Amino acid sequence: MATPPNTRLDFGRAMLRESLTKRLRALRPRPSKVLVVMDRHAQQAVGDRIERAVADAGLDMEVMLAPHGEKRKTMASAETIAARLIRRGADRSSFVLAVGGGVTSDMAGFVASMLLRGLRWGVVPTTLLSMADASIGGKTAVNLPEGKNLIGTFHFPEFVIADVRTLHTLPPREWLCGMGEVVKSAMLSGPVLMQQLENTAPGQLRRASNALVDLVRSCAHHKTKVVTADPFEGNQRKLLNLGHTYGHAFETTAGPTKLAHGEAVALGIRCALRDSLERGMCSEAYAQRILKLMARIGLPETYPGKLPAQGELRRLLLRDKKAAHGTLELIVPIRAGHNALIRGVEARDVAAVIRREFG
Numbered sequence: 001m002a003t004p005p006n007t008r009l010d011f012g013r014a015m016l017r018e019s020l021t022k023r024l025r026a027l028r029p030r031p032s033k034v035l036v037v038m039d040r041h042a043q044q045a046v047g048d049r050i051e052r053a054v055a056d057a058g059l060d061m062e063v064m065l066a067p068h069g070e071k072r073k074t075m076a077s078a079e080t081i082a083a084r085l086i087r088r089g090a091d092r093s094s095f096v097l098a099v100g101g102g103v104t105s106d107m108a109g110f111v112a113s114m115l116l117r118g119l120r121w122g123v124v125p126t127t128l129l130s131m132a133d134a135s136i137g138g139k140t141a142v143n144l145p146e147g148k149n150l151i152g153t154f155h156f157p158e159f160v161i162a163d164v165r166t167l168h169t170l171p172p173r174e175w176l177c178g179m180g181e182v183v184k185s186a187m188l189s190g191p192v193l194m195q196q197l198e199n200t201a202p203g204q205l206r207r208a209s210n211a212l213v214d215l216v217r218s219c220a221h222h223k224t225k226v227v228t229a230d231p232f233e234g235n236q237r238k239l240l241n242l243g244h245t246y247g248h249a250f251e252t253t254a255g256p257t258k259l260a261h262g263e264a265v266a267l268g269i270r271c272a273l274r275d276s277l278e279r280g281m282c283s284e285a286y287a288q289r290i291l292k293l294m295a296r297i298g299l300p301e302t303y304p305g306k307l308p309a310q311g312e313l314r315r316l317l318l319r320d321k322k323a324a325h326g327t328l329e330l331i332v333p334i335r336a337g338h339n340a341l342i343r344g345v346e347a348r349d350v351a352a353v354i355r356r357e358f359g
């Protein structure tokens with residue numbers, strides 16, 4: 001298993017085939033086989049390039065389609081993938097290559113971490129969200145009916161290869177979702193990434209531009225820095241959950257068709273800013289700056305539909321993995337690059353913030 005500083009990160013435009021061949025050739029010991037796990041949209045977008053790259057590296061390959069969509073990010077799907085990998089000849093020196101969005105990499109990474117007590121793996125993220133966030137940091141997971149990502153492991157990939165050209169088929173809504181995480185990264189990382197984001201014209205953010213490569217690279221490097229300092233989630237890594245305690249509750253109540261992950265995070269960031277303002281921890285100017293940035297990008301500003309009742313919100317908030325003894329841990333934004341972790345927050349107080357923001 002690679003440790004975080006050993007995960008090689010490649011970012012660029014139209015470099016996927018070359019980079020992948022190079023990274024596969026460099027693996028020591030040489031894998032017996034590359035087991036490609038991808039979802040069908042990723043296969044349509046990049047399947048041929050992946051197959052040519054593996055062939056160019058002179059390695060044997062098996063390709064299998066993973067169950068697709070957040071609803072199928074389950075133990076049952078992980079078992080299906082594991083069984084298929086074994087049937088296709090997986091052994092201890094096989095290499096798992098996850099190609100797709102965060103759902104695919106979370107599941108394929110989870111299987112790679114367990115199968116035959118752990119196989120090496122790599123990721124080719126094909127969504128903006130995964131390039132900026134999900135593929136970085138070695139967390140793998142599947143969902144339970146009781147909540148998202150409740151079962152998972154830490155298993156660091158050997159490499160991540162993010163080619164923004166693979167995004168040309170990505171639906172606009174998925175782009176937007178990625179942008180929700182990019183805004184989060186900017187708030188965590190500090191003024192440099194914040195200004196980089198503010199100075200990029202919205203048009204540049206919506207296509208495979210060099211500016212987008214730079215942004216995605218900055219987000220991934222920030223996350224890598226945090227994860228390297230704190231690989232197994234002590235306090236620093238927890239800050240990466242900015243906006244997510246609220247966001248996960250919104251995702252569950254609204255459902256994925258009304259509110260996708262990155263959109264829910266954007267709404268969560270709004271609540272976090274309100275909470276911070278009410279606590280007197282951030283300035284009105286900072287809150288306005290972030291709200292303006294999110295509006296310029298086109299992220300949602302209101303909860304879609306009717307907000308659940310206070311009691312229901314409380315119950316959902318307490319399902320958060322970071323909930324302990326009936327209270328929550330919240331990340332409160334202060335200014336770019338400065339965010340505080342507050343423990344022991346009553347779920348009813350968090351629910352009340354949500355109702356004041358969207359009620």
Ligand SMILES: NC(=O)c1ccc[n+]([C@@H]2O[C@H](COP(=O)([O-])OP(=O)(O)OC[C@H]3O[C@@H](n4cnc5c(N)ncnc54)[C@H](O)[C@@H]3O)[C@@H](O)[C@H]2O)c1
Pocket residue numbers: 039040041042045068069070073100101102103104106126127128129130133134135136137138139140141148149166167168169170171174177261
């Ligand atoms: N492990 C982590 O640290 C981490 C961090 C953040 C999020 N996540 C997880 O990531 C998941 C969300 O990731 P996501 O937004 O990438 O979801 P996803 O994998 O479901 O991808 C979103 C949609 O885009 C499609 N798609 C993928 N690549 C495409 C392409 N190039 N062209 C067209 N369509 C394409 C997918 O098939 C899917 O329909 C969540 O399950 C979340 O829990 C994990």
Ligand SMILES: [Zn+2]
Pocket residue numbers: 133181244261265
């Ligand atoms: Zn997220």
